[in-house]
Structure formats: structure tokens, C-alpha cells
Amino acid sequence: MATLHETAAYWFARLHAPDFSEQDRQRFTAWYNETPAQAQAYELISAIWQASEIATSQSGRTVAVSPALLTRRGVLAGVSALMLGAFAVLPDPAEATIRATRTGQQMTFAASPSMTVLLDSDSSVAVHGRPRTLALLYGQIQVNCRGDDTRNGIDLEQWHACLPSGSFNMFRSPLKNTLTVLSGTAVLSRAGMASPCGLRAGERATILPDGRLSIDHPLIDDVMAWRSGRLAFRNTPLSEAVEEMNRYSTTKILVQDSAANLRISGFYHFGQNAAFARLLENVLPVRATFGKEITIVKL
Incomplete structure (x- = not known):
């Protein structure tokens, strides 16, 4: 039977x-959420791993985590080595x-003191380092920064966003990562990038699965519809729309491949997946098909 920390390492590996x-x-x-001990075990694994990346970055070396290392055994091995030999450079795990x-x-x-976070439904964020840096693990957040503090930052995959002052919305899913500047400015950068990418109010950066970055100007009312209990879709693939709706309901919708690329537009109230599915039929x-889960198939 796996130990508590082995299970925590497994989940850390799966999330990445x-x-x-x-x-x-x-x-x-x-x-x-099952027990405080499980949450603490995961935070310890994540804190030590994140601290190792911070320490490596500060030493001037490039941080590159091999996908092969991000297995339960690899994470545990790396954490064990760090715990044995690198406590001098690691922050207190309680700080992460x-x-x-x-x-x-x-x-x-x-x-x-200068950064407030609103965490949306079914979302997770890691807070680590001194000064504090966020890492969005999944879901959606709104971040408000004040005082023009250039140390405010958040990590999205291999990208880092500097958020000195303003309000920002961030979303992460297996399909894409987005950073929308609601007010103020942001600067996106990554290792090996020739020059950082500056973002102004009203601009959205989308990080695609292949690492490409695209910039557009979305309707801010669409981006922030979740604050009023709705989601906005604009010619959105059904698979992507359902993935977002599922974050707000315990009754999940499954979309068969034949229907995945159908597209929808409009505002939809979330948390009512059965009603949403009936609306899709119209x-x-x-x-x-309604059961423990709702299955959508193309006619």
C-alpha cells in the first residue's frame, strides 16, 4: 500500500x-479535501519541489524538469535528495x-500585502517563495495587485507573468492557459525568450498546448461573466464549453467525439448542467442521455 507521501507525490506528478x-x-x-493530513502531505511535496526550482533559478542555472522525472517515484526521489542535502537553501515548507x-x-x-486572489470553483493555486509567487495549477483566478510592486508574479506552465499593479484574470485547462489584463499592465516571459511580452489593459494572452503565444482583445464582459454566475461562449467547441461548465456542477457532462467539434455561442448559467444539456438539444x-452522468451524442 502506498504511503501518504507516495500518494501526494503521485498527485503532484499527475497535475504536471x-x-x-x-x-x-x-x-x-x-x-x-478528504483529510487535513492529505492536504498537508501534498503541500509539503509541492513546497519542496517548488523551492528546489527557486533555488536553482537563483543559482544562475536553467531549470528544466524532465517529464520522465515527474512520476511518483521520480518526485519522491528528487524530494528525498533535497530533504537530505539542500535544506540550507530551501524556504520553510510552511511558507508554501x-x-x-x-x-x-x-x-x-x-x-x-499587495496581492489579493479570488479563487473560482474547482480551482487550485500554489503560493510560494519570498516575495510571494503564485502558480495556477488548474481552474480560474482573479488577482488584484496594488502598490506598483514589481515582485508580484504568477507562473503559467513555463511562462512567468510580472503583475506590478492592476487587476488580472487567469484561466488554466488542458486545452489552454490565458492571462487577461483587466486593468494595469503585465509582462510575460519564459526561459530563452529574446524579449518579454508586454500586455496592456484589455489584452489577453493565450498559451496553447504547443507553447505558442497569441494575443487578442476579448470582450471583458465575456471573460468576467463567471463573477455573475454565467459563462460566455463565442463560437466555442462544445468539448471546451462542457469542460468549463463541468467545473461548476457535480453532475458531469460527457461529450462523445462525434459532437465535440460542434460550436455554441451565448451566455449560460453554470451549476445547472441538466438544464444546460436540455438547452443544447434545442x-x-x-x-x-441522463443518468449518473449526462452523455451528449450527435444526431
């Missing part, structure tokens, strides 16, 4: 895996925390 799925996220959230919300729950907390050539 390229094939991390919606089902993985649901299982992780349930496991993390994981915040996670359940389905339907939202949470507001101060990550630092606007798309699909049929919904």
Missing part, C-alpha cells in the same frame, strides 16, 4: 502531466501553501 484530465482533476480535488476550492465554492485570500443536433 501533459495528459492530466478532467477526471484526474475531480479525483485529486476529492483526495486533497496550496489553496484549492471544491465544485461550487469560491475563496478569497491575501497572497501578500440549439444543436444532439441528444442528451
Whole structure:
């Protein structure tokens, strides 16, 4: 039987895996929230691993984590080595925390004196380092920064965003990562990048699975619709829309491959997946089958 820290290492590896799925996220959230001991074990694994990256960065070496190392055994081996020989350069694990919300729950907390975070439903963020840096693990957050503090930052995959002052919305899923500047400015950078990418109010940076970066100007009302209990879709693939709706409901919708690329537009109230599925039957050539889960198939 796996020990508590072996299980925590398994989940750390899964959260950083390229094939991390919606089902993985649901299982992780349930496991993390089951007992305080499980949450603390995960935070310890994450804190030591994140601290190793910080220490390596500060030493002037490039941080590159091999996908092969991000297995339960690899994570444990790396953490064990760090615990034995590198405590002198690691911050107190208690200074690195994981915040996670359940389905339907939202949470507001101060990550630092100059940075406040609103965590959306079914979302998780790591807070680590001095000064404090965020790492969005999955889901969605709104970050408000004040005081023109250039130390405010957040990590999205291999990218780092400097957020000196303003308000920002960030979203992460297996399909894409986005950073939208609601007010103020942001600077995106990554290792090996010739020059950082500056973002102004009203601009959104989308990081695609292949690492490409695209900039557009979305409707801010669409981006922030989640603050009023809705989601906005604009010619959005059904698979992507359902993935977002599933973050707000314990009754999950499964989309068969034949219907995945159908597209929808409009504003939809979340947290009511059964009603959403019935509505889909009226606007798309699909049929919904209701059970423990809701299955959508193309007619």
C-alpha cells in the first residue's frame, strides 16, 4: 500500500502531466479535501519541489524538469535528495501553501500585502517563495495587485507573468492557459525568450498546448461573466464549453467525439448542467442521455 507521501507525490506528478484530465482533476480535488493530513502531505511535496526550482533559478542555472522525472517515484526521489542535502537553501515548507476550492465554492485570500486572489470553483493555486509567487495549477483566478510592486508574479506552465499593479484574470485547462489584463499592465516571459511580452489593459494572452503565444482583445464582459454566475461562449467547441461548465456542477457532462467539434455561442448559467444539456438539444443536433452522468451524442 502506498504511503501518504507516495500518494501526494503521485498527485503532484499527475497535475504536471501533459495528459492530466478532467477526471484526474475531480479525483485529486476529492483526495486533497478528504483529510487535513492529505492536504498537508501534498503541500509539503509541492513546497519542496517548488523551492528546489527557486533555488536553482537563483543559482544562475536553467531549470528544466524532465517529464520522465515527474512520476511518483521520480518526485519522491528528487524530494528525498533535497530533504537530505539542500535544506540550507530551501524556504520553510510552511511558507508554501496550496489553496484549492471544491465544485461550487469560491475563496478569497491575501497572497501578500499587495496581492489579493479570488479563487473560482474547482480551482487550485500554489503560493510560494519570498516575495510571494503564485502558480495556477488548474481552474480560474482573479488577482488584484496594488502598490506598483514589481515582485508580484504568477507562473503559467513555463511562462512567468510580472503583475506590478492592476487587476488580472487567469484561466488554466488542458486545452489552454490565458492571462487577461483587466486593468494595469503585465509582462510575460519564459526561459530563452529574446524579449518579454508586454500586455496592456484589455489584452489577453493565450498559451496553447504547443507553447505558442497569441494575443487578442476579448470582450471583458465575456471573460468576467463567471463573477455573475454565467459563462460566455463565442463560437466555442462544445468539448471546451462542457469542460468549463463541468467545473461548476457535480453532475458531469460527457461529450462523445462525434459532437465535440460542434460550436455554441451565448451566455449560460453554470451549476445547472441538466438544464444546460436540455438547452443544447434545442440549439444543436444532439441528444442528451441522463443518468449518473449526462452523455451528449450527435444526431
